[in-house]
Amino acid sequence: MLSDARLDELLLQDAPHGDLTTEALGIGGLRGRIAFAARADMVVCCSEEAARMLERCGATVGAVTASGTALAAGEVFLTAEGPAAALHHAWKVAQTLVEYASGIATRTRRIVAAARAVAPGIAVACTRKNFPGTKDVAVRAVRAGGARMHRLGLSETLLVFPEHRAFLDPADGDWLRALKAREPERKVVVEVADAHDALDLLRAGADVLQLEKLAPDAVAAVVALTRDRVPPPVVAAAGGIDEGNAAAYAATGCAVLVTSAPFFARPSDVKVTLTAA
Known part of the structure; x- marks a missing residue:
């Protein structure tokens, strides 16, 4: 699993001076829920890192599916609750990390299965x-x-x-x-x-x-x-x-x-x- 320092680095790249939109709307303190799901069949990867990002931003993770798990389209693999500021801060970086990592993992699995x-x-x-x-x-x-x-x-x-x-x-x-x-x-x-x-x-x-x-x-x-x-x-x-x-x-x-x-x-x-x- 990637270190907290590495995850903090990724989060900092996206919001080096905070989340201007969420702050300007004044919604950061409101409670919310976030859920991540596969749009198509895939092998999930970095789901734990995505969960840890949410935690680092102040959210509480409800459930997370382990990296390496084959998911069917529509299957939820990560949920969390917390302040809107925390959810919005982690949202896009966590999503993109999982998308790229899962793309690599999914193609790897296809090659391994074929061989x-x-x-x-x-x-x-x-x-x-x-x-x-x-x-x-x-x-x-x-x-x-x-x-x-x-x-x-x-x-x-x-x-x-x-x-x-x-x-x-x-x-x-x-x-x-x-x-x-x-x-x-x-x-x-x-x-x-x-x-x-x-x-x-x-x-x-x-x-x-x-x-x-x-x-x-x-x-x-x-x-x-x-x-x-x-x-x-x-x-x-x-x-x-x-x-x-x-x-x-x-x-x-x-x-x-x-x-x-x-x-x-x-x-x-x-x-x-x-x-x-």
Whole structure:
């Protein structure tokens, strides 16, 4: 869950000097109720954060549905009561946060469901290609949708791209062995764009082969060629994977689907009803 400090920051962005309209109307002290509901089927995310925003503004939350819950159209997932000033202050920021986060969670769930209908044990992992400044929300939404993060950032994983290898001798695998010696506790992931390159890097000691934009039949061929190795490498399919082709990639036998698609999901539509008590 996002911290109170982060939620306060979001609230402050929307009302740095208070809510002028509510104050000018003189209705801030009147009691009211607020309810949030799904306009269409969705996987809700950041409902707890929305509830906490309402509490931080002075409202009392009545009920809240947990992030990761699949909702049907019309289903209410959050209610609260309190002064009109509190409800209006939190209203739009809370609604928008839930809409964007739930959009990511809903698309994530669709991709996971499509993949696991074919390969129940496959992992779906999302990249770090979220909109800058929103990683905490993006990670929360990915997890609510049933996937995991492929990388949280540059600081904790070894993922060698072709853009790294451009500075290395392509005919010399010593760089990979040296890298593993320097970081013995970490697996080395190498992104490759063809099966021949994948096998060369496997022989050099790569732990994970990330196949970038290979067609499903090419991914299946790499899986077949590497299956008998001891230990077998982890084969991850990446690039352009979404709910439309996740099943085809899952059928290849690879262990992981790597995707950025959830971050470009359309926000979910949340209906907010605000009434006098």
